[in-house]
Amino acid sequence: MAMTTGTPIAIHLETHVTQNGETEKHVFDEKGQLVQIGQSLYIRYKETSEDDGSLIPVTLKIEQNGDIQLSRGDTNGSTHMKLFFAQGKKVLTRYRTPYGIIPVETVTPNMRIRIKNQPVSGEIYVEYQLFAEGQHLGDYQLSLIFTA
16 A cells, blocks of 8 residues: 555544543544555544634554554644554653643553555544643543545
């Protein structure tokens, strides 16, 4: 699947966020692009903000070993988040906000990746916990389904 120029895809994304005993569900249907560079697969799309309708760039990088990197926000903007998911591991990263950089950790107890070549499609499921300064911020589930 050599796709350095990219393949247009339709993305269905559902996230569940549980914080302080309450769960919120967010659903997005977006158009995106699937690109293979080297041994890594990239899913790129722009998420429409529920707050103000602005477009937020999102990139999921799937490594050959199954680890996932999620980048959300403009790298030149005031807010940028980069999270790393590795099955059963705690990974430290940084979340850039208008108020400064906040160190955060992800713990990923469960994740699954299924990608098919014919037709091009896939499912990515990640359950993770987010921590900042030792405080448990919440539990998250991300389910992304894409088709060409």
